[in-house]
Amino acid sequence: MSRAVMSLRRASPAAGGKPFRGRRASRPHTHEDTVRSAAAWVVERTLASLAPSSVYLESALQQCEPRDHGLLRELALGTLRWLRRLDHVIACASHRPFDDIEPRLHAPLRVAAYQLLFLDRVPAHAVVNEAVEQARGVTHRGGVSFTNAVLRRIARQPRLRDWPVTSDDKITRLAIETSHPDFLVRRWLERFGRARTRALLEANNQPKALHLLTFRDRGGSAPLAEALIDRGLTVEPSDLAPLGLVVRRGNPLRSPAYRRGDFYLQDEASQAAALIPPPQPGERVLDAAAAPGGKSFALLAVEPSLEPFLADVSPSRIGTLRANLKRLGRRLPLVVADAGQPAFRGRFDRVVLDLPCTGTGTLRKHPELKWRISESEIGRLARQSLRLLEGVAPLVRPGGLLVAITCSLEREENEDVVARFRRRHPELVPLELAGRLSYPHERWIVGPGLWQVLPAGDHDGFTVHVLEHRR
Structure with missing residues (x-):
């Protein structure tokens, strides 16, 4: 998981709005109505803040019945995944640019449009009526009539193909169709080609198991x-x-x-990334940016004889890691330490470092990141990564491994960072992975010491660099 995403988890609903409590409706309402209102609240607060959607989703889930949790997650996360395409449909149905629509109507319109276009569990008239009731609570009579008219038009044509994207720019058209920012689509087309990019974009919009x-x-x-x-x-x-x-x-x-x-x-690709290459019995391992613990847990899962040491710079994230260790019944050495200035004596057989990144491999799990990532952010996080690599380099014993992991697909956060780092540390050489990995992991070797799996099937995307300390 990206360190950028995880740092945002310090935020709380109190920083971005009151927890969802439902509302008083002007007509009798069903539990589905409450779920749709909660989903609109999650979407609105997520887009108005820097906190991850999970912060608001967890708050809303506490206010809903357990039987409705699945629908709430689907409505909130599905709306965030398809946000740009939904905005296009709403703009077409309203005959005006989406940004010209009253902001207080954005979330109710988006959630209702998602349900009309992607789900068929609830009758269309019920979806429209609930959105109209939501609008009645936040806007004037004209806004209510506008909401009713727009959603009834969508309800009459409830398929995406009924609302084609007609942009003359091929990249913009593909970006709107698959609900991604233009700059990411452009980058991925240049790097992965059209077929792989199309598959990647489609994978990002699938529900996460x-x-x-x-x-x-x-x-x-x-x-x-x-x-x-x-x-x-x-x-x-x-x-x-x-x-x-x-x-x-x-x-x-x-x-x-x-x-x-x-x-x-833990995502299955995250589990696999931690095992590149597979650990050997008795390895002394430093997990230098360990919280919430997934990399160390994945290593211990397959090789219980490891001797792991866990560190993280964030006291609050250390608290999360401690709670995970307690539930799993594991006692492991754990310290608060900055990987850029580690205070460890001795050296390790394997140093694992989860680098800061934009998380472009985890957009299915964190769809709100699509609407927050910028190219300038990619450059800033890459500079942080270089500092951390410099900090842990002296802790790799001769013959040992430095394993750098990101959940990013971007070259600037992966290959470019490692290339700059290696110019200062020629003793750390890419490890030849061929012959060291079993099926299916060997399929994703993309170069010397480089392993990358793109989002597909049920999993996220990760990049791993493995460097060996040559004597």
Whole structure:
């Protein structure tokens, strides 16, 4: 996960608006009405702040019945994923630029348009009526009539193909169609080509499944899958992570297995990235930017004999890491330390460093990042990464490995950073990965010491550089 995303988690709903409490409607309302109002609140607050959507989503979930949690997540995150395409449809239906629409109507219109275009669980008239009721609470009579007219037009043509994108600019057209910023689409077309970029854009707009990391010293994935299936969940083995499970239906966080610490929530590609290359028994490992713990947990899951040391610069994130360790029943050395100025004695067989990045490999999980990322941010975070690499370089023993991981797909945050770093540290050489990785991980070797998986299927995207300290 990007350090940029994680740093934003210090924000709270109090910084960006009051927690959702529902509202008094002028007509009897159903629980679906409350869910739509909550989703509009999550979307509005997320776009008006720098906090991740999860901050507001968790607050709203606490105010809704458990049976409605799935719909609330779908409405809020789906609207954020498809935001630009929804704005295009609303603009077409209203015959005016979206930015000319009264801002207080943006969230109700967006959520209702998403439900009309992408979901069919609730009748269209109910979706329109609820959005009109929301509008009645925030605007004048003309705004209410406007909301009603726009959504009724969309309800009469509830397919994306009914609202084609007609921009003459091919990049802009593709960006609007797939709901991404122009500059990201342009970058990816130049780097990955049209077919891979199209697949990447489509993957970013798919719902995110829950992925579980299981532990070999607790029996691995098979017993946990059996226990969850017995409780009515639908799970299947990960295609990407050796100890991973993908949850297709049900909530594993309510299970006794979660309370026992039998698994950790972690994207399957994140699990795989931590294993490039696979750890050896007894390795002494420093996880220099460890919180919330996923990289160390993934390494320990496959090789329990490791000797890990965990550090992170943020006391609040250290608190999250401690809570994860407690639930998992793991006792590991843990300190507050800046990877750019680490205070460790001795050297390590493997130093793992999660570099700051924009998180462009995790837009499915964090769709709000699409509307916050800028090219200037990419450059700023790349400079931070170089400082951290310089800090941990002396801690790699001769023959040991420095493993730099990002959830970014951008060259400036990956290859360019490592190239600049290596000019100052010629003793750290890209490790030849061919022959060291098993299937399917070997498929994503893209160069000497370089491994990258793009978002696809059920997983996010990650980039890994592996450097060996040559004597």
